[in-house]
Amino acid sequence: MTKAWLFLSLLFWTSISWAQLSPGDLSKGHSKWEGMKNCTQCHTIGEKISDQKCLDCHKEIKTLIDQDRGYHASKEVAQKTCVDCHSEHHGLNFDLDRFDQKKFNHNLSGFELEGAHVQVDCRDCHKPDLIKSPEIKKLEGTFLGMGITCLDCHDDYHQNTLDKNCTECHNQNDWAPADLFDHNQADFKLKGAHVEVDCKDCHQETTRNGKPFQEFSGIKFANCVDCHEDVHEGNLGNSCTECHTESSWNRLKQGNKFDHNLTSFPLEGLHVQVDCKECHTSGNYTRNLKHQKCMDCHKDYHEGDFADTSPVPDCNSCHTLTEPFTYTTYGLDEHQNSSFPLMGSHEATPCFSCHISEDKWEFADLGTSCVDCHENIHQEFISEKFYPNQNCLSCHSENSWSEVKFDHAQTAYPLEKAHEDVSCKSCHIQGDSFNSNYSNQKFSGLSQNCVDCHTNPHGNQFGLPESVDCTSCHTLLPGWDAGNFDHANTQFPLEGKHIEVDCASCHTPTQVPNQPEQILYKIKKFECRDCHS
Numbered sequence: 001m002t003k004a005w006l007f008l009s010l011l012f013w014t015s016i017s018w019a020q021l022s023p024g025d026l027s028k029g030h031s032k033w034e035g036m037k038n039c040t041q042c043h044t045i046g047e048k049i050s051d052q053k054c055l056d057c058h059k060e061i062k063t064l065i066d067q068d069r070g071y072h073a074s075k076e077v078a079q080k081t082c083v084d085c086h087s088e089h090h091g092l093n094f095d096l097d098r099f100d101q102k103k104f105n106h107n108l109s110g111f112e113l114e115g116a117h118v119q120v121d122c123r124d125c126h127k128p129d130l131i132k133s134p135e136i137k138k139l140e141g142t143f144l145g146m147g148i149t150c151l152d153c154h155d156d157y158h159q160n161t162l163d164k165n166c167t168e169c170h171n172q173n174d175w176a177p178a179d180l181f182d183h184n185q186a187d188f189k190l191k192g193a194h195v196e197v198d199c200k201d202c203h204q205e206t207t208r209n210g211k212p213f214q215e216f217s218g219i220k221f222a223n224c225v226d227c228h229e230d231v232h233e234g235n236l237g238n239s240c241t242e243c244h245t246e247s248s249w250n251r252l253k254q255g256n257k258f259d260h261n262l263t264s265f266p267l268e269g270l271h272v273q274v275d276c277k278e279c280h281t282s283g284n285y286t287r288n289l290k291h292q293k294c295m296d297c298h299k300d301y302h303e304g305d306f307a308d309t310s311p312v313p314d315c316n317s318c319h320t321l322t323e324p325f326t327y328t329t330y331g332l333d334e335h336q337n338s339s340f341p342l343m344g345s346h347e348a349t350p351c352f353s354c355h356i357s358e359d360k361w362e363f364a365d366l367g368t369s370c371v372d373c374h375e376n377i378h379q380e381f382i383s384e385k386f387y388p389n390q391n392c393l394s395c396h397s398e399n400s401w402s403e404v405k406f407d408h409a410q411t412a413y414p415l416e417k418a419h420e421d422v423s424c425k426s427c428h429i430q431g432d433s434f435n436s437n438y439s440n441q442k443f444s445g446l447s448q449n450c451v452d453c454h455t456n457p458h459g460n461q462f463g464l465p466e467s468v469d470c471t472s473c474h475t476l477l478p479g480w481d482a483g484n485f486d487h488a489n490t491q492f493p494l495e496g497k498h499i500e501v502d503c504a505s506c507h508t509p510t511q512v513p514n515q516p517e518q519i520l521y522k523i524k525k526f527e528c529r530d531c532h533s
Contacts (some may be wrong), residue, residue, distance in 0.1 A: 024089035027096050029140075054082040060136050070144075074108040097141065110256075111148050115172030125153060159208055161217045188221045192246030204229065249514055250275060265291045265502050268322030268450075301325065305364035340368045344398030377438045386410070413448055417476035427453065459515045461522045506531065 033041050044050050055062040064070035071077055086096045091109040094195040101122045104114045121206050126146065131137040131151055136145035146152065150166035169181035183190045205214045220226040243252050265455040279289060279297065290296040294315040306313055318330040335342050344491060355361050366372065370392040378387065387394055388408070395406040404424055408415040425433075430440040447453070448469040462468035473485035487494045
């Protein structure tokens with residue numbers, strides 16, 4: 001009875017002591033080391049936790065560290081202790097590997113994430129199916145044991161027919177197209193038209209071992225007929241390159257092709273590129289063809305426009321054999337020798353502005369007067385005297401329509417002083433610009449009275465008994481200068497101090513019924529008391 005009591009007492013006090021010594025339960029992975037007798041599995045008495053003891057158990061990590069591979073061997077991680085990242089005694093369900101997977105620096109693992117790998121979820125790669133080591137595969141939730149070659153994770157689409165170094169051809173953004181592949185490093189270098197051929201035309205897509213497969217090796221290519229149909233049906237052998245190039249079947253090799261320069265029509269310029277059948281339409285390459293003139297083969301686009309020219313020009317007067325017919329050598333120098341030399345703005349005018357009519361180029365009978373091309377906006381509004389034969393140059397220059405050089409002195413109203421600076425349209429066009437049918441213009445029958453153009457600020461002061469000419473007081477200088485006015489000609493000649501008085505002191509603004517406010521100039525009372533108090 002006494003021994004039993006002693007045993008129970010020791011057990012009780014031991015339990016209390018363990019509870020006081022242990023900082024908490026171990027996680028599930030280490031739970032087998034629970035209890036005081038197992039402390040030294042991880043702890044060294046009187047010292048901190050030993051990393052070496054951790055690695056004695058976690059041999060898979062120690063192996064990587066010894067090989068200087070993997071995350072734990074990186075300089076940034078090697079400086080830390082195990083417990084800096086993996087602390088214990090936080091409970092049975094505590095995750096020793098907890099970390100923010102999205103912020104994990106994968107570059108420290110020895111496999112830098114690039115291209116499409118950056119967007120892949122961690123567990124799409126870190127899963128048991130892709131772990132090579134059977135021992136590591138047993139570790140629940142581990143991130144270890146992954147290979148770093150493409151085929152460690154991806155299926156071999158080429159099924160062992162090509163080298164296993166995928167990155168020689170593919171980038172990490174997308175498998176297709178294999179934009180790193182250089183066909184010139186292969187046994188069959190691409191030249192000529194082969195460069196433009198779609199890969200699948202030569203590398204057939206098929207099925208192999210129940211999986212999609214595309215042939216990239218084992219393809220015959222020694223002879224052209226390995227891929228191409230022999231249109232000569234064996235009559236000329238299979239050495240196609242003796243006559244043909246890889247640029248086109250229809251073009252023979254220089255040196256073996258027919259030398260057209262031996263004929264009476266040596267090929268030059270664009271003619272060199274013309275297909276034989278374009279000219280030899282019957283298929284008979286020995287029949288003589290007319291070729292002395294361009295129009296023996298080409299249609300006369302100009303439809304006889306130059307037939308009356310002497311001598312009748314051939315096409316090469318304006319065109320060359322090295323450029324299409326749309327290009328012309330006829331330029332400004334040639335135009336200056338024509339019946340219409342280009343001057344002023346005409347020099348900068350594009351050819352088509354004058355020479356294209358209804359989508360067709362025209363060069364004959366275009367006329368040389370302004371109205372042959374330009375709309376006659378003045379019509380009958382200007383007298384024949386000033387507009388002889390509708391010759392716009394009477395007033396305008398070829399530099400600009402707005403540049404007017406008309407001499408107004410030829411008219412009954414020569415322009416003087418301020419009138420010389422007034423734009424033509426101010427007097428001759430009603431409104432700011434022409435209307436749609438140009439009917440708001442007037443060049444004849446215009447009044448010469450000032451008030452017919454200018455607003456009369458004096459009302460009826462000078463209208464009775466007869467109208468007074470504005471020039472009695474005003475000059476034609478800008479600002480309605482009153483330089484012609486002489487007070488001595490009025491009913492109140494200025495004398496003495498009156499001469500020094502400012503006009504506005506006597507002539508003040510006055511409101512007249514039914515008229516705008518105006519300055520009173522015709523004063524009717526001249527007694528001293530009428531002005532002075």
